[in-house]
Amino acid sequence: MTEELVIETKGLKKTFVSKIKGKKKEVEAVKGVDLAVKKGEIFGFLGPNGAGKSTTQKMLSTLLPPTGGEAKVAGFDLQKEQSQIRKNIGYVSQAGGTDSGATGYENLILQAQLYGIDDKTAKKQAEELVKRFQMDSFADRPASTYSGGQKRRLDVALGMTHRPQLLLLDEPTTGLDPQSRVYMWEEIKKLKADGVSIFLTTHYMEEADNLCDTIAIIDDGTIIVKGTPMELKNSIGADIIVFGFSDENIARKSEQLLEKFHPEKITLEETFVRLHIKDGDRAMPEVLRLLDANNLKAQNITLSRPSLDDVFLKYTGRSLREDNK
């Protein structure tokens, strides 16, 4: 392997033992996960709630001892070199972990002290982080007065206090309003530009699609598929172009004509023709020209490209969106 990896796991496993009415019950939360996160990339761990995303991330952050398997985080062995890992990674949990009674500054300074940074440097760094994450207007107020987006900014700043090379973010934008979410995406991209590797969990398709270089989809404790958002979407196959015509006759003629493009699949349903074709955006102009030339006028046309939701649907047989409801 030539590329440097910041996270590498083999068969990472976590089994919880819970006692319900005296009966021991084993729950396999993570059933042997293999991950390879490259240095400098944004790696998205996508899956519905309860799929094992957070559990995996907690293991990688040293919070939770794994039941089995091996892992290297930031170059250190997860079983043996936990204190080294703690020094080299930042972790922002879903709850965040700001001390709501303290101000942003107090939170940041304490965090620095926990990493053994002396008071003077801690203060200076806190000021830098406040500027970096644009918290000037509220950093000297108690965190209990912050909006969701402001609090999240402080959470991430806390995670970046000791300038880790790897940042673990557990659902960084869950519960944020759309504006704050976009802002957070920008911040995460900026961190990447600064050379920080990011491993984030999310159950938002758009987030994984927009932000991540590599995605692993996890369901029920197992990784079902890995790849770049593009690769995953292409694995679904063709784009779909739907044509609506004024009557069934025209639709039928169009269907026969469009066979010329050797589509993956073409279906006729009343006045609608569905054309399944690779690179639909590129094929579209030519398709339109041909229809025009034969005087077959479509009333409406929609091009839909496969989304990561379709990817999830293909591999699990369920829609992620339904799961989240």
Added chain:
Amino acid sequence: MFIRNMRQTLRSPIFVFVSLFQPLLYLFLFMPLLNGLGGVPGLPAGKTVQIFIPGLLVMMALFGSAFVGFNLIDDIRSGVIERFLVTPVSRSAILLGRVLRDALVLLTQCVLITLVAIPLGLSVNVGGFLLSLVLYAMVSITMASMSYSFALIYRIEDPLAPTLNTITLPLSLLSGIMLPLALAPLWLQDLAKANPFSYAVNASRALFAGNFHNMDIIEGFVIVFLLMSVVFWWSLNSLRKLEE
């Protein structure tokens, strides 16, 4: 860690005084009752304040520190503890910072109550009092650690209060704080001997009287110290298991 927790307390210093209210009530509404009893075994006439205050201070350490677990649950829920756990800071510092804060709050209260009681006829042996503060601090650390252990195990408030009440009430009843155990039937006295804090109360009384040669003192210190060590270790263990 200690400073962070101290700051948390100082943000609402009013509570340090609110929690003083209960011991003050005992001082003014219960002690006069004992005065009337003066002369019964274990309670020499005219000296009730001398017997009662050292016990009351131990009780403050018992109750005052027993419910600190609630404030840890807040920190667990908001992810603060998790955030601390992923830093290289030592696990024991996370708890030590808290129990030392709790002990300091308690000692402040003990000093205040003692000052209030002096005009009521309490005579204080200064050296003994300072030593007894060490004892109260240890009792306080024991109770606080226990409280944190349960908080770490339950992680929700609901079962915490009944559990802590169930433990603290017999501990205080069986320590001879309210009334001297000399009044108790023999079986009750035997039961009290199993209560580590009754030794703390005896030691506290001996120290206030300045009886430094009294074996009760050494007994009290050794027993409370051992108990404190065990309970603190338990809380540390609970913290390590938090994520399981």
